[in-house]
Amino acid sequence: MKAFVHDKGKVKAAEIQDPVAGNGEVVVAVRTAGLNRRDLAIPNRRSEDADALVLGSDGAGVIESVGEGVTDVQVGNEVIINPALRWHENSDAPPTGFDILGMPDHGTFAEKVVLSAEQVEKKPKHLSWEEAGVLTLGALTGYRALFTKGQVKEGDTVFIPGAGSGVATYLILFAKNVGAKVIVTSRSEAKQEQAKKLGADLVLDTESDWTKELEDETVDLVIDSVGEATFNRSLDVLKKGGRIVIFGATTDDHVDLNLRKFFYGQYQLFGSTMGSRQELRAMLDHIKNFKTHPVVDRTFTLEEAQDAFDYLKEGKQFGKVALRM
Structure with missing residues (x-):
């Protein structure tokens, strides 16, 4: 293949x-996959x-074959792939043995992929194949955060x-679904306009003075x-006692933190990574209920x-990039 x-x-x-399904495994004929x-x-x-x-x-695709012991899915089922391996129940942090599909296991950029039957979920009917293929990692990350x-x-x-x-596009969509106000930043005027069309209430230039721009806002949560x-x-615009969630570090991993300012402000800092199967299923229910499209x-x-x-x-995209098999 x-x-x-x-x-x-x-x-x-x-x-x-070509992969072969072992005991408890399925082979998925991949229709689309998403880049991260x-x-x-x-x-x-x-x-x-x-x-x-x-x-x-x-990734998302169709079950092509099933191994021994597989009863929950069958050949022909349309599924999305859960890349959060061996993390079933929601917990404060991923359990020992947690990995993400695509290393060390073979990933989704292929015509077929074999994985545990526990790692597939029914494809939401309202999603196109492109939308389903780019869904899981970003949407699950955003949902947990x-x-x-x-x-x-x-x-x-x-x-x-x-x-x-x-992930940011999912955050905007999910937050607006539940009635939150959303403020985002971007250097790109085109992305600023796209964020507004997606539902962002206020869009700032990344290089602007955020503290001045948001002096009349009360920011409850930073992601x-x-x-x-x-x-x-970000911490400068967060309200006293507010929450800040970190799920990545595309610039330097290390930051200088004024501890006295932090504890006097009573801020709450959380780390977040991907999510459990329980949260994935809750996220799928969310996008079905709100008819959300990636x-x-x-x-x-x-x-x-x-x-x-x-x-x-190049970082010029707004949203997800898909591969079609």
């Missing part, structure tokens, strides 16, 4: 052996002599630095994935996977 792999230090298209920034980072985390690994965490950790509720004001990422470049600026910026074919990688590296 055709696949997009990292092999001996290179990212490339390849022909690899994690996929760009994985080649830098593997050795130069590492064997071929199929990249990709997000916003609801499990952030405890957002109707009437809250949520501040999200960076409007264009896939930040940028890191050093925005952490303290934002798909561009779709590439599997043969154009390198172009898709290059496009994501």
Whole structure:
């Protein structure tokens, strides 16, 4: 079968052996897959002599075959893939044994993928294949950060630095679904306009004076994935006693934190990563109830996977980038 792999230090298209379903496993014929920034980072985390690994965490497709002991799904079912491996029940942190599909296991950038039957869920009927294929990692990450950790509720004001990422688009959609006010930032005027169309109530230029711009706002919750470049600026606009949730660090991993200012402000800081199967199912119920559609910026074919990688590296997308098999 055709696949997009990292092999001996290179990212490339390849022909690899078709997978076979073992006990408790299913083979999914992948219709679409979604790119994440994690996929760009994985080649830098593997050795130069590492064997071929199929990249990709997000995907959706049709069950092609099932192994012994599989009873909950059958051939022909349309499914989405849960990339959060071995994390079933909601917990304060991922359990021992948690991994994300796409390393060390083969991922979704291939015509087929084999995985535990526990890792597939029914595809929401209102989603197109492109929308279903880009859903899970970003939407699950956003759902846990916003609801499990952030405890957002109707009437809250949520501040999200960076409007264009896939997770940010889900955060905007989910927060607006429950009646929260949403404030986002972006350097790009085009992304600012797209965020407004998606439902953001207020959009700031990243380079503006956030404290001045938001002096009349009460920010209850900040969800930040940028890191050093925005952490303290975000903290400056958060209300005393407010919550800040961090789920990534696209700039420097380390920040300078004024502890005295932090504890006097009674701020609450939470880390968040992906989410459990329990939260994934709650997120699927959420998007079904609100008929929410993921934002798909561009779709590439599997043969154009390198172009898709290059496009994501440029950071010009608003929402998700998809691969069509």
